[in-house]
Amino acid sequence: EVQLVESGGGLVQPGRSLRLSCTASGFTFEKHAISWFRQAPGKGLEWIAFIKSKPHTGPTEYAASVRGRFTISRDDSNGVAYLQMDSLKTEDTAKYYCARDVGTFWGQGTLVTVSS
């Protein structure tokens, strides 16, 4: 069974950093791209980051709203993807989801609250 479990969310002050993890199981992690999405309270879905799988090469992709502040990465040996979030803003408050490929399977999400 494909499973994705996000962790690392919490309450953080504006301007600070947080790193989210996405631990995968039930499939060959290194063969699949990983995406991050988010959903602000009471709002719709927003794609924010994408990282390809080996052997594909090329840059990672980011939404304009997070480019330059967020970094997606992956550790294929351990089946984990990460979202490093720097210079956090109050508008980054949302539930963050990781997904296999561009949304075939989703985790249950982790809540990030940016507030002073």
Add this chain to the structure above:
Amino acid sequence: DIVLTQTPLSLSVTPEQPASISCKSSQSLLSNDGKTYLYWFLQKPGQAPQVLIYEVYKRFSGVPERFSGSGSETDFTLEISRVEADDVGVYYCMHTLQFPVTFGGGTKVEIK
């Protein structure tokens, strides 16, 4: 960026009746590889989104046959042939033709 416009915003449906949701794209979602990269998701209350349909009309594994997708280029439709209580939630269309990936605004479906 590609803009996806969903209608209606909300839908109240009697059980066993059909329902239809429209998704219109600001540009064609037909790729050079011949595929059209339009997905439909359902987000049930308190849950993560789950994929229903990919590439316009292909039902994802385990999705009931009452869900069907159709359309081409810029106009797409999700149809539920006979709505059940378990179908309540917010439906989203999404494209993956290019980055940024974008979603429609969502259609909330409730049961009368």
